[in-house]
Amino acid sequence: MEIVSSIASKVFELLVDPIRNPVEEVEADVPRWFTKVNNVTEDATKILLQHEDKAKRSCFMGLCPNLIRRHQISRKASQALPIVVEAREEGNFEKVSYRITPQGIGAVKGFEAFESRTSAVEQIMNALKDADVNLIGVYGMGGVGKTTLVKQIAAQVREYGIFKLVVIATVTHSPELKKVQQEIADWLDYKFDVESVEVRAARLSERIKREEKILIILDDIWAAIKLEEVGIPYGLDHKGSKILMTSRNQSVLLEMEVQRDVLLEVLQHQEAWNLFEKIVEILKIPTYDL
Structure with missing residues (x-):
């Protein structure tokens, strides 16, 4: 008994x-x-x-x-x-x-399904569904909406069940690997108990490998970084992991050996004008004939 x-x-x-x-x-x-x-x-x-x-x-x-x-x-x-x-x-x-992993990526406020954006979304989604592609890049000049676009992608892949988990980390022009590691770890609810960047990278990599399907978004990359130094497994190291990166420069993405790169151009004239009119309507600012 x-x-x-x-x-x-x-x-x-x-x-x-x-x-x-x-x-x-x-x-x-x-x-x-x-x-x-x-x-x-x-x-x-x-x-x-x-x-x-x-x-x-x-x-x-x-x-x-x-x-x-x-x-x-x-x-x-x-x-x-x-x-x-x-x-x-x-x-x-x-x-x-x-x-329970925080799911803070919902519908993205401010995203407009303009024709130029729809095309970019389709290219990225096709790349994410391609089993042979695990490194994807989005590039374009500052202010064109790269961050908004990838957040919209994050919301869609979760909604469609393409990935079970999506994490986002901002790299910036002066990347601190510890900060990037911490952002990713926060999404995974993983706690580091060491300070060494190398040891943290190894442990973060093992933690990510426990996720069957994960999309990692690295936003605003100014200079090439080595994913293994951050602790991000991909390719043969972890087939369930895909990396979506944004940068102002295509050369940075090519240096990081992306397999697909998507150009996000500025809004077309009519798209920009339609967006302007919508914003004016929302703000209820009186307009005058020019």
């Missing part, structure tokens, strides 16, 4: 811990294990109770309990014991729940 009781205690732990922390979700294997434990515990308890009940019967007028019946119960108990032990061992999960 001691083993059965310890399993019951483990079940209580698995059920209560996620309730105490509402931002955590139970690992997928735990409910399956819980169902198995329910069945195993019920069967084992019946056998053990039968055994105890028979053992309590004393001899009366020289007649002792049916020894054959006791032997059968003991044999059933012996057969059930390895199953109970196995179920107990399977319950030694490394973790029983995980923190």
Whole structure:
């Protein structure tokens, strides 16, 4: 009965811990294990109770309990014991729940589906769906909307289920690898306990590899950086990882060996004018004939 009781205690732990922390979700294997434990515990308890009940019967007028019946119960108990032990061992999960990853990328405010933008979105989405492409770049002069575009892409791939997780990190013109690593780690709810950039890169890489399908967006890259120094696996190192990068300069992206690069041009004259009129209407600013 001691083993059965310890399993019951483990079940209580698995059920209560996620309730105490509402931002955590139970690992997928735990409910399956819980169902198995329910069945195993019920069967084992019946056998053990039968055994105890028979053992309590004393001899009366020289007649002792049916020894054959006791032997059968003991044999059933012996057969059930390895199953109970196995179920107990399977319950030694490394973790029983995980923190729900922040999903802060929703519909992007300010994104307009202009023809020039629709074309760029289609090119990027096609590249993301291509199994042979894992490094994609978007380039264009400052202010054309590269950041807004990739955020819209992030929202779409999550909505369509192309990627289970999307993370975004801003690189800037003077990149600090630790800062980039931290941004990615925050999305993954991963905590560093070391300061060494190299060690952090190795650990971040291992953490990313645990994600089956992940899109990593590196925004505003001014000079080429080495992804392995940040801790971003891709290609043969992790086929479920794809990297989408933005830069003002195509040469930077080519130096980082992107397999597809998409030019985001300035809005066409009519698109720009339509956007201007929409903004004016939103702000309710009176317009005058020119």
